Amino acid sequence: MSYLRRFGLFWWEFIVGDNLPLALGAGIAIGVTAWLVHVGLNAWWFLPVAILGLLAASVLLAARSGRRRRRKSRNESGHAPIAQTAAPGDHSS
Amino acid sequence: MSPTYLILATFLACAVEAVEALTIVLAVGTTRGWRWTLYGVGAATAVLAGLTAILGPALTSIPIDSLRIVVGTLLILFGLQWLYKAMLRAAGLKDKRDEGSAYTREVDEAERADRPAAGKPDWYSFTLSFKGVLLEGLEVVFIVLTFGAGTHRVGLAAAAAAAAVVLVVIAGFVVRGPLARVPENGLKYAVGVLLTSFGIFWTGEGVGVDWPGDDAALVALIAFMLAGSLLTVFAARPKEAAA
Numbered sequence: 001m002s003y004l005r006r007f008g009l010f011w012w013e014f015i016v017g018d019n020l021p022l023a024l025g026a027g028i029a030i031g032v033t034a035w036l037v038h039v040g041l042n043a044w045w046f047l048p049v050a051i052l053g054l055l056a057a058s059v060l061l062a063a064r065s066g067r068r069r070r071r072k073s074r075n076e077s078g079h080a081p082i083a084q085t086a087a088p089g090d091h092s093s
Numbered sequence: 094m095s096p097t098y099l100i101l102a103t104f105l106a107c108a109v110e111a112v113e114a115l116t117i118v119l120a121v122g123t124t125r126g127w128r129w130t131l132y133g134v135g136a137a138t139a140v141l142a143g144l145t146a147i148l149g150p151a152l153t154s155i156p157i158d159s160l161r162i163v164v165g166t167l168l169i170l171f172g173l174q175w176l177y178k179a180m181l182r183a184a185g186l187k188d189k190r191d192e193g194s195a196y197t198r199e200v201d202e203a204e205r206a207d208r209p210a211a212g213k214p215d216w217y218s219f220t221l222s223f224k225g226v227l228l229e230g231l232e233v234v235f236i237v238l239t240f241g242a243g244t245h246r247v248g249l250a251a252a253a254a255a256a257a258v259v260l261v262v263i264a265g266f267v268v269r270g271p272l273a274r275v276p277e278n279g280l281k282y283a284v285g286v287l288l289t290s291f292g293i294f295w296t297g298e299g300v301g302v303d304w305p306g307d308d309a310a311l312v313a314l315i316a317f318m319l320a321g322s323l324l325t326v327f328a329a330r331p332k333e334a335a336a
Contacts, residue, residue: 014231015167017174026169030162034300044302044310047293048317055173055289056325059180063329066186070331 025054098311099240100253102287106236107257109280110229115261116192116271117225120199121218125208129215133222141230148238149247158299164239165296171235172288179282180322184329189278196271236288243295286322290314 016023029050036043122130152160181187199221206217237254241247264272294311297304304310 014235015170017170017177019174019177022173022177023170026173027166030166030169030296030300033297033302037301042303044297044304047297047302048314051169051173051289051293052318052321055177055180055322058177059184059186059325059329062181063184063186063331067331 019058022054022058026051029054096244096246096249098287098291099244099246099250102284102291103233103237103240103250103253104257105280105287106284107233107254108261108275109277109284110233111258111261112192112272112275112277113190113195114226114229115265116196117199118222119265119271120196121203121221121225124200124203125206125215125218129218130222133219133224134226136219137223137226137230140227141234144231144234145237145247145251148234149241149251152238152242153245153247155242158301160242160299161295162299164243165292165294165299167235168239168243168288168292169296170292171232171239172285172290172292174285175281176285176289176318176322179278179285180326180329182278183282183326185331186329192271192275192277240291243291282322286315286318290318293318 029047032050033043033047036046118130118134121133152164155163178187182189203217203221209215209217233254237250238247241250244250261272290311293314294304306313
């Protein structure tokens with residue numbers, strides 16, 4: 001991997017992180033807020049509700065996939081795994 | 094806007110990152126010696142200070158509305174990363190960071206690595222401490238610059254960050270070990286809420302939103318994000334963990 005590519009990947013990971021849908025959704029929410037203001041609506045309520053909604057949906061989706069994994073693991077081994085394991089986008093700090 | 098939020102957010106964020114950097118530096122320093130470890134810390138600190146000194150004035154020269162959109166968007170993206178991971182940890186869906194076991198792991202790796210011949214530079218210690226401090230510090234620089242530029246108080250934000258580093262280093266010296274008892278995950282949750290709320294507030298101002306109550310809206314935003322995220326954590330918690 002070239003130095004430039006690694007450099008770009010580092011900053012992408014640093015700013016956007018590994019949950020691209022959440023970051024994209026936030027970008028779209030900002031765009032929609034700007035458009036609502038542009039057409040004359042003081043949509044102060046839109047951005048907080050959209051950001052919290054996106055965040056809640058991301059966490060609840062991760063919880064659902066975690067439940068599926070645990071259920072599958074229980075069915076395979078006959079007991080629940082002790083360690084809580086990865087949800088999408090869960091590495092690093 | 095009151096500087097209290099600025100000081101609180103940069104201080105907390107910096108304290109959390111300093112605790113993580115301290116774990117790496119302590120592990121390398123106590124295992125392999127302090128000389129090259131501290132050279133690494135010094136070099137990383139110089140790079141971080143240089144970045145703040147160069148980018149701080151450059152950012153504050155951008156017109157305020159454009160600056161708030163850029164800074165607000167970055168804070169939302171960055172804050173969402175912190176808050177998302179903190180919520181997964183709080184819901185029991187992701188392992189919590191444990192400084193004690195991180196320290197043990199770092200010590201094991203430092204002991205296994207080859208040692209230099211007598212009188213030769215210990216590049217392992219230098220690189221590890223440099224990388225640890227630089228990577229953790231970059232997040233601090235990012236927060237100092239965005240918060241500082243958004244309020245035109247980069248100096249104050251940098252001072253709050255520096256105070257947090259000094260406090261953590263003193264605590265590490267007193268404890269003589271990693272700060273495993275610092276409620277790191279709770280602090281990360283708080284910082285995530287603050288970063289996201291500030292991001293929403295500034296982005297809104299940048300695109301022309303007229304916040305009801307002006308600056309007081311920020312308090313309502315923080316309360317809204319905190320309450321909403323806690324409710325989500327409660328809903329996401331596995332039933333066996335919640336019981």
